[in-house]
Amino acid sequence: MAGKYPRRRSNSLNEETDSPTLPPIPGDNGTETHSTSISDSPPNNCPTSSVSTTTTSSHSIPNSSIPATELQSTPTNPNFNHINNINSSYAVTSPPYFTVTSPVTSPPISSNSFRPPSPGQSLDRNRQSLVSSNHQGRRNDSHLPITPHVDPAPAPAMYWSKIKTYGKSPRALRAHTVNLVGELMFVFGGCDAKTCYNSVFIFDADTMYWNKARTIGEPPSSCRAHSSTLVDKKLFIFGGGDGPTYFNDLYIFDTDTLTWSKPQTTGDIPSPRRAHTSAYYNNNLYIFGGGDGVRALNDVYTLDITDLNNLSWKKLESKGTPPISRGYHTSNLVGSKLVVYGGSDGHECFGDVYMLDLDENTWIPVSVETSCPRLSHTATQVGSYLFVVCGHDGTRYTAEVLLLNLVTMEWESRRVYGTPPSGRGYHTTVLYDSRLFVFGGYDGHSVFDDIFVLDLSACAYLPQITNFQLPDYKKQKV
Numbered sequence: 001m002a003g004k005y006p007r008r009r010s011n012s013l014n015e016e017t018d019s020p021t022l023p024p025i026p027g028d029n030g031t032e033t034h035s036t037s038i039s040d041s042p043p044n045n046c047p048t049s050s051v052s053t054t055t056t057s058s059h060s061i062p063n064s065s066i067p068a069t070e071l072q073s074t075p076t077n078p079n080f081n082h083i084n085n086i087n088s089s090y091a092v093t094s095p096p097y098f099t100v101t102s103p104v105t106s107p108p109i110s111s112n113s114f115r116p117p118s119p120g121q122s123l124d125r126n127r128q129s130l131v132s133s134n135h136q137g138r139r140n141d142s143h144l145p146i147t148p149h150v151d152p153a154p155a156p157a158m159y160w161s162k163i164k165t166y167g168k169s170p171r172a173l174r175a176h177t178v179n180l181v182g183e184l185m186f187v188f189g190g191c192d193a194k195t196c197y198n199s200v201f202i203f204d205a206d207t208m209y210w211n212k213a214r215t216i217g218e219p220p221s222s223c224r225a226h227s228s229t230l231v232d233k234k235l236f237i238f239g240g241g242d243g244p245t246y247f248n249d250l251y252i253f254d255t256d257t258l259t260w261s262k263p264q265t266t267g268d269i270p271s272p273r274r275a276h277t278s279a280y281y282n283n284n285l286y287i288f289g290g291g292d293g294v295r296a297l298n299d300v301y302t303l304d305i306t307d308l309n310n311l312s313w314k315k316l317e318s319k320g321t322p323p324i325s326r327g328y329h330t331s332n333l334v335g336s337k338l339v340v341y342g343g344s345d346g347h348e349c350f351g352d353v354y355m356l357d358l359d360e361n362t363w364i365p366v367s368v369e370t371s372c373p374r375l376s377h378t379a380t381q382v383g384s385y386l387f388v389v390c391g392h393d394g395t396r397y398t399a400e401v402l403l404l405n406l407v408t409m410e411w412e413s414r415r416v417y418g419t420p421p422s423g424r425g426y427h428t429t430v431l432y433d434s435r436l437f438v439f440g441g442y443d444g445h446s447v448f449d450d451i452f453v454l455d456l457s458a459c460a461y462l463p464q465i466t467n468f469q470l471p472d473y474k475k476q477k478v
Helices: none
Strands: 158-162 177-181 184-188 200-204 209-212 227-231 234-238 250-254 259-261 265-267 277-281 284-291 296-304 311-316 330-334 337-341 353-357 362-366 378-382 385-392 397-405 410-413 416-418 428-432 435-439 451-455
Touching (some): 177 428, 184 234, 184 428, 234 277, 234 284, 277 330, 277 337, 330 378, 337 385, 378 428, 378 435
Parallel strands (some): 158 416, 265 311
Antiparallel strands (some): 158 451, 177 184, 184 200, 227 234, 234 250, 250 259, 277 284, 284 296, 296 311, 353 362, 378 385, 428 435, 435 451
């Protein structure tokens, strides 16, 4: 298939830089190799959301070459400004009767409010309420800090805040995974500046309370940059790595009983890798891309998980033009299509978008007028939009929020208020209760253990939009 790629780059990387895979960014092995500078303007002419009181640091990618792009004007969406005009921003004028105040921070939750279930017991049957009796049935907004130095936002505006958490929190982490089950966020693996882990932590997004899970069974080896796919309250953990070691093992974690298992698999097992992505569709687990320590990858594998006692891998020979080999990209399942965005091959930071039609097994390049390169970012589907949060843009780590309209496949911006996270990558983002929770990450120097929340406010209706169609691009034939 190599001859069918639209363009090729050497994917050979020095193992001393820790990997494929991509150390797509400097410092992927925990070494601090880059210089820092302050820049107020976004690089590569990629438009961004407007955020007050935001400062981000700049970190360069050795040997990367990002061509500049020209911004072209497009029709205006009534709800958002197209980011083709870098100086434009969405502004909201509050009616005079609106006032914005900071809520009083609630006291810490009693230590006996929540105890993890004993190993092998059901989490649903044994978990007590994490909300104190005088707040039952009410949304807990104690994460909103009192920040007199930050101007209040108009009532309908999106707003960043750093939350205060309780309980036993994990160490600072990067390249970990987070899956949302009900109101609980399950955090697995990842590493700090030096060490990888294989612990499971549980964060309650209603009460902001951390607990370390007491699991049974043999867990995976300590790892980072693995994939974790939620299927019927079970997490399917695949691949990942620790330093020069790469894995291709499959583990299953039952979030009800907190039990690990390692099923036997046969067939065309994927090569060891990390920095790949995964998705679940039509009883199949899909694995795409990543890196194996020598080169970046762009292959696709499937695993039929209908019968957990009979698991067989299969390598897909997809039609159409596949993306360039890459890792640290994102993949979002939208209907029957896997939307792949960004990533890096260790040399270049990509801003392209592809769709893999899983019913037709065909790759479809997506035409997007403005290129916004990103790697080690997150892309979270919120209705008919992908919210791209933070990441590395080829020049620096950023805290920008970009919106990709899945109907028009155009980038849009929205002004965001509050105190945003510092620029970072290798973090995680999940959507819960019309809020995006951002945990951990790495900025080239420091690994983070904080949680920031982006309240969608006027965009809170977006998750309810489910009846929309992706553009009907003409499929390219081999």
